[in-house]
Amino acid sequence: MLVTLVSWLVGLAAAYLAVGLVFAVAFVTRGAGRVDPVAAHGTWGFRLAILPGCAALWPLLARRWARGERAPVERTPHRDAAGPAEGAP
Amino acid sequence: MGLEYRAVGWNRQKKLYDLTLAAAVAVYLAAFVGVGLALKPNATAETLLIRAFGTAAFALLHVILSIGPLCRLSPRFLPLLYNRRHLGVTMFFLGLAHAALSIVQFHLFGDVNPLVSVFTSNAHYGDVADFPFQPLGLAALVVLFLMAATSHDFWLHNLTAPTWKALHMGVYVAYGLLVMHVALGALQAERSPLYVVLVGAGLAWVLGLHLYAAGREAARDRAGVGPAAGEEVGDGFVDVCAVDEIPDARARVVCAAGERVAIYRYGGRLAAVSSVCQHQNGPLGEGRVIDGCITCPWHGYQYVPETGESPPPFTERVPTFPVRVRDGRVQLDPRPRPAGRPAGSCSVKGAP
Amino acid sequence: MIRPLRRRHARAMAGLAVVLPLGFAAALVAREPERTTLLPEAVAPAGPAIEAPMHAVDDAWGELDLGMRVGRTAGRVVVELAPRREVRRPDLLVYWTAAESVGDALPGDAYLLGSLGERARRYALPARADGGSLVLYGMAHHGVVASAPLPR
Numbered sequence A: 001m002l003v004t005l006v007s008w009l010v011g012l013a014a015a016y017l018a019v020g021l022v023f024a025v026a027f028v029t030r031g032a033g034r035v036d037p038v039a040a041h042g043t044w045g046f047r048l049a050i051l052p053g054c055a056a057l058w059p060l061l062a063r064r065w066a067r068g069e070r071a072p073v074e075r076t077p078h079r080d081a082a083g084p085a086e087g088a089p
Numbered sequence B: 001m002g003l004e005y006r007a008v009g010w011n012r013q014k015k016l017y018d019l020t021l022a023a024a025v026a027v028y029l030a031a032f033v034g035v036g037l038a039l040k041p042n043a044t045a046e047t048l049l050i051r052a053f054g055t056a057a058f059a060l061l062h063v064i065l066s067i068g069p070l071c072r073l074s075p076r077f078l079p080l081l082y083n084r085r086h087l088g089v090t091m092f093f094l095g096l097a098h099a100a101l102s103i104v105q106f107h108l109f110g111d112v113n114p115l116v117s118v119f120t121s122n123a124h125y126g127d128v129a130d131f132p133f134q135p136l137g138l139a140a141l142v143v144l145f146l147m148a149a150t151s152h153d154f155w156l157h158n159l160t161a162p163t164w165k166a167l168h169m170g171v172y173v174a175y176g177l178l179v180m181h182v183a184l185g186a187l188q189a190e191r192s193p194l195y196v197v198l199v200g201a202g203l204a205w206v207l208g209l210h211l212y213a214a215g216r217e218a219a220r221d222r223a224g225v226g227p228a229a230g231e232e233v234g235d236g237f238v239d240v241c242a243v244d245e246i247p248d249a250r251a252r253v254v255c256a257a258g259e260r261v262a263i264y265r266y267g268g269r270l271a272a273v274s275s276v277c278q279h280q281n282g283p284l285g286e287g288r289v290i291d292g293c294i295t296c297p298w299h300g301y302q303y304v305p306e307t308g309e310s311p312p313p314f315t316e317r318v319p320t321f322p323v324r325v326r327d328g329r330v331q332l333d334p335r336p337r338p339a340g341r342p343a344g345s346c347s348v349k350g351a352p
Numbered sequence C: 001m002i003r004p005l006r007r008r009h010a011r012a013m014a015g016l017a018v019v020l021p022l023g024f025a026a027a028l029v030a031r032e033p034e035r036t037t038l039l040p041e042a043v044a045p046a047g048p049a050i051e052a053p054m055h056a057v058d059d060a061w062g063e064l065d066l067g068m069r070v071g072r073t074a075g076r077v078v079v080e081l082a083p084r085r086e087v088r089r090p091d092l093l094v095y096w097t098a099a100e101s102v103g104d105a106l107p108g109d110a111y112l113l114g115s116l117g118e119r120a121r122r123y124a125l126p127a128r129a130d131g132g133s134l135v136l137y138g139m140a141h142h143g144v145v146a147s148a149p150l151p152r
Helices: A002-035 A037-041 A044-056 A058-067 A077-082 B012-039 B045-073 B075-082 B084-107 B114-120 B134-149 B153-159 B161-168 B170-184 B193-222 C003-029
Strands: B232-234 B237-242 B251-256 B259-266 B269-274 B288-290 B293-295 B323-326 B329-332 C052-057 C066-073 C076-083 C092-097 C111-115 C121-124 C133-138 C143-149
Touching: A002 A037, A002 A044, A002 A058, A002 B114, A044 A058, A044 B134, A044 B153, A077 B259, B012 B045, B012 B075, B012 B084, B045 B075, B045 B084, B045 B170, B045 B193, B075 B084, B084 B114, B084 B134, B114 B134, B134 B161, B134 B170, B153 B161, B161 B170, B161 C003, B170 B193, B170 C003, B193 B251, B193 C003, B237 B251, B251 B329, B259 B329, B269 B323, C111 C121
Parallel strands: none
Antiparallel strands: B232 B237, B237 B329, B251 B259, B259 B269, B288 B293, B323 B329, C052 C066, C066 C076, C076 C121, C092 C111, C092 C133, C133 C143
C-alpha cells in the first residue's frame, strides 16, 4: 500500500520535472527574453544557471510566456499605499 | 537590475569570498575523512564521505542562518551577507552529495525504485526511536533545491523581491527538517554526548539569535510616526527629529504607512524614500550617500535621493515622501508618492 | 525584508522555538539503551554437534578473531566458527571451496554453508569436502573478506 502510494507520488514528481525540463530548454533559449527583456542578451552561463529553476517553476513561466506578460512590480506596504507607479501599465 | 544577466557577476570581493569558501569546505572534508580514518580504521570510504558531506552541509547551514540576524545586530557582518547566496548553493551541493551517496549505498541495489525505497524501506512512521529519518532529509533537500535553483538575480526580478524572500524563508522549514533528520538518524546510533551537545548548541544558537533579532526589529517597527504615532504639525506632516540629529550622508529611519522610511541628509539637503531596496528589499535607510546616491548596504544598489530612481541606465525606483524643515525640525508627510512621481527634497535650512 | 515578512519571520521563529526543542528532546528520550557486545557463553552453538574433534585453530582468520574447530560427525566434516569479539559486519556468508588459496573473487565451486553468526555456529561441509578452504564473503561490497585453509 505504502509502496504503491509513494511510487505514484514519485512518478508524478518525475513527470512534472520531465515536462519542466523540456519546457526549460525552450524557455532559456527563447522565452526568457520575451518575459524579461534583460534576459534576451543573457550569457549561456546565465541560461544554464536558471535552467533548474525554470524546470521547477515551469507553470508560472509558461503562463507568463503564453500571455506575453512581464515581471510584476513588487508589492510593499508603501507601494500599495502610493498606488500605481508612474508609467506603469 | 543589471543591464545583462551572467551566470555570476564576478568581482574581486566575490572571487575572494568564493575562494575562502571553497578552501574552507575542502579543508573540512579532508580533515573529517583523515581524522575519521585515523579514529575508525574499519570505516569504509563511502561511510566517511557520506558523513563528511552531511556534517559539512549542516554546519554550513548554521553559518548561513546566522548571517541575517547578525547583520541586523551589527554592520560588521555585512561582508558575509554580500554573497550569501553562494553559501546557500554550496550548502545545497554538499547536501546533494550526502543524499546521492546515501541513496547509492543504502537503496540502489534493491528491486524497488531507490527514491521510493527512501520512503518505504523503513515504514515505522509511528515510532519515535525508529522513525524513518531519511525522508526528512530528502524533503529538506527539495526545499534547498528550490532555493538554490532560484538564487539568480533573474528570479529576484521575475518573482519580485518580497515573493522571492518569502520563498527563501523555506530555509527555516529545511532547518527544522534537518534538525529532526539528525536527531532521529545519526543521534540514535552515535551515543557520544558530544554530538548531542553540538546539535543542541547549534539549535539554541540559531533560535536564540533569530528570536533576539526579531524582537529588536519588531520594537523598531512599533516605534512609528504618522497621524497615529507622531505629532501632526499641519498639512498632514508629522514631526520626526531635529535636523542636527541626522549625520551627513546618513539617514534617520522612521516607520510610517506600514513600513520604514529613510530620511537622508546629504550636502545640506534632505529627502525621504521608502527604506526598501527594490533589488532584495535590503534596508536602504542603513546605507550611505555615495557619489550623490543612496547606496544599499546589502549589494550596493543606488538611488538618487530626490527621485528615488536608480541613475540611468538602471531602472529600479522606490516610492518617495515629501519632507520639509520648520524651526530646525524635520517634518515628514507619511503619505508615499508612487515610484516615478518624485516628492523632491528640501534644504536643511528650511527653504524648498 | 518588508514588514509583513518581518512579522512572518517572527511568527515562524516563535513556532520553531517551541516545536524543534520538543522534537529534539523527544528524539533523545526515545533513544534505545546502548547495546552491549557481551555474548552469553553458555549458549550451545547452533548446527550439528562435533562427534570426533580433529583440530582447533585460533589464529586462522587474522584480525577477524574467529575461533575455528574442525571435527567429524557421521563421516562428514563439521566446522565451528566462534567470534571472540563482535564482528562489525552484518552481512558475511560462509562458503567452502576445494581451492587451497582464494583471491578477491568467490571461486566457481564455492559451496554456501550459511551466514556467520554473532555467536558460535557449526556448518556441515559437503560429503566430498576434504581439505580446501573456508571463505567469508561480504554481500555489501560483493567481495571476499577473508579466507582460511581447512586443516586436514
